[in-house]
Amino acid sequence: MQRTNHEAERSALMDDSSFCAAYRQFSPGVLSYLRARGVEDPEGLTQEVFLALFPQLHEVHGGMKGVKSLVFSIAHARYVDEHRRRLNAPRTTDYDPAEDPRCSSSAEDQLLAVESSGNVKALLNDLQQDQQEVIALRIVADLSVETTADIMGKTPGAVKQLQRRALSRLRKLCTSMREDLS
Amino acid sequence: MTTEDDEDQTRGLDDECAVEALLAEAGFTDDPHLRQVLLQLRELRDSDVPEPSAELALLLAESRTANVLPLEPGKPRTRKRIVLTTLAVAASFGVAGGAAAGNEDLRRGAEGGISAVVEWFSPPVPAAPAPAVPAAPRPGPAVVSVPAAETPATAPPLKPLPTLSPLPESASEPPAAEPGEGRHIPSEAPGASSGGPTETPRDDAGQAGRGGADATAGGGAAPRQADRAATPAPDAGQGRPGSKGNGDRQDVPVPLPAPKARPGQTR
Numbered sequence: 286m287q288r289t290n291h292e293a294e295r296s297a298l299m300d301d302s303s304f305c306a307a308y309r310q311f312s313p314g315v316l317s318y319l320r321a322r323g324v325e326d327p328e329g330l331t332q333e334v335f336l337a338l339f340p341q342l343h344e345v346h347g348g349m350k351g352v353k354s355l356v357f358s359i360a361h362a363r364y365v366d367e368h369r370r371r372l373n374a375p376r377t378t379d380y381d382p383a384e385d386p387r388c389s390s391s392a393e394d395q396l397l398a399v400e401s402s403g404n405v406k407a408l409l410n411d412l413q414q415d416q417q418e419v420i421a422l423r424i425v426a427d428l429s430v431e432t433t434a435d436i437m438g439k440t441p442g443a444v445k446q447l448q449r450r451a452l453s454r455l456r457k458l459c460t461s462m463r464e465d466l467s
Numbered sequence: 468m469t470t471e472d473d474e475d476q477t478r479g480l481d482d483e484c485a486v487e488a489l490l491a492e493a494g495f496t497d498d499p500h501l502r503q504v505l506l507q508l509r510e511l512r513d514s515d516v517p518e519p520s521a522e523l524a525l526l527l528a529e530s531r532t533a534n535v536l537p538l539e540p541g542k543p544r545t546r547k548r549i550v551l552t553t554l555a556v557a558a559s560f561g562v563a564g565g566a567a568a569g570n571e572d573l574r575r576g577a578e579g580g581i582s583a584v585v586e587w588f589s590p591p592v593p594a595a596p597a598p599a600v601p602a603a604p605r606p607g608p609a610v611v612s613v614p615a616a617e618t619p620a621t622a623p624p625l626k627p628l629p630t631l632s633p634l635p636e637s638a639s640e641p642p643a644a645e646p647g648e649g650r651h652i653p654s655e656a657p658g659a660s661s662g663g664p665t666e667t668p669r670d671d672a673g674q675a676g677r678g679g680a681d682a683t684a685g686g687g688a689a690p691r692q693a694d695r696a697a698t699p700a701p702d703a704g705q706g707r708p709g710s711k712g713n714g715d716r717q718d719v720p721v722p723l724p725a726p727k728a729r730p731g732q733t734r
Contacts, residue, residue, distance in 0.1 A: 304530040308523075309516055317512040332520040339526050405507040423489065424508045430492075445492065452493040456501045463500070 303352065304342055308335055310349070311356045318357065318426045322364050322417070323406065330367065334359045357426050358436045361418070408458050416451035419444055474514075482509040 315334055319327035337359050338352075345351045382388065409417055415437070422433045434444040486505040490496045519527055567573050 302530055305527055308519070308527060312516050313513045316517050321511045328517050331517055332523050335523055405504060405511070408504060409508070420508065424485070424505060425511050427485065427512070449493045452495055452501060455504055456495060456498055459500045459504055
């Protein structure tokens with residue numbers, strides 16, 4: 286009896302110690318995912334994700350794989366909340382001359398913009414919400430189809446279909462952009 | 468090559484592998500532009516661990532210290548050991564108490580000890596029967612008291628009773644209460660002898676001697692002498708000064724005021 290309790294305590298302590306490992310391993314991916322989704326404060330939201338993870342860490346099954354799924358589930362839920370809040374509230378951002386649509390860019394800037402990673406976000410924003418989410422989770426967060434399906438509440442087949450449509454849409458956007466530049 | 472370059476190279480290889488797998492799943496393996504876009508999306512991944520906030524840093528510090536706790540597994544054990552020892556001692560006391568309560572020998576021994584202690588501390592009980600017994604025999608002494616004077620030598624050993632002698636009147640009370648117990652009377656009824664002689668015949672002297680012996684045994688000699696003094700001198704002067712018994716008998720006819728004293732004392 287005493288031994289069982291001791292082992293339980295040790296396993297609980299292992300879960301507590303795994304919190305550090307989870308933060309080191311998954312916090313960069315969460316931050317990148319939230320940045321790719323265009324959250325206003327990705328760093329602060331990343332902190333909130335792991336603060337929410339800590340009390341649930343003892344209930345996780347499946348080792349670090351399960352922890353990863355739980356971490357990105359929390360991140361996805363926080364992003365959805367953030368997105369809904371942004372839809373209901375007026376958007377407030379600082380003025381950035383580079384992003385002013387009234388300014389026209391040169392052909393060189395447009396070519397460099399297409400090649401740069403900063404423009405990838407614009408391409409991503411042209412996709413539907415579900416397609417954006419699938420691409421972000423699959424590519425940026427580096428999650429499997431099954432995990433992505435669990436997070437989004439869909440079947441793996443539906444996720445694969447969304448993924449395929451998203452890539453097809455990106456392919457068309459890239460082609461049209463190149464045609465516009467040429 | 469530095470370690471950073473190695474990390475960049477390995478990361479680039481991982482990104483390429485992930486993109487190739489994704490394109491293979493979607494069936495767009497022959498599109499280099501899409502591949503390039505996906506690689507740029509992969510570059511959005513940040514490899515730096517963000518700086519934790521104060522609250523999160525506290526949790527991380529606690530989780531780090533949690534690793535040290537398994538190295539000290541003795542503390543909880545000692546606490547449990549103390550609790551178990553306490554319970555064991557309490558249970559043993561309970562069992563011992565129950566066994567002692569169920570054993571009759573121990574209970575009797577304890578009762579005897581307690582009673583002995585109580586007797587030792589309690590004050591000595593006065594001899595209650597002594598006053599009660601003298602009261603009853605009074606009627607008898609009235610009859611026997613006369614011969615008792617013949618055996619004065621035996622009286623001395625029972626001196627403690629004379630304390631009652633100064634109250635001859637009190638002795639007159641018992642006769643009315645218990646007239647049947649004449650033999651026991653001599654023990655304490657000196658005053659009763661005063662009334663007795665008046666009625667006792669001289670023929671009974673021998674028997675009275677016996678009764679007097681009994682009376683002396685009861686310890687009533689001293690009062691008799693007092694009765695003699697109270698008796699009128701004329702009888703003594705008339706003769707037989709040498710004979711003790713005759714002298715006593717001559718004293719008998721003199722009536723004593725004892726009967727008058729009864730009601731006064733009782734009241």
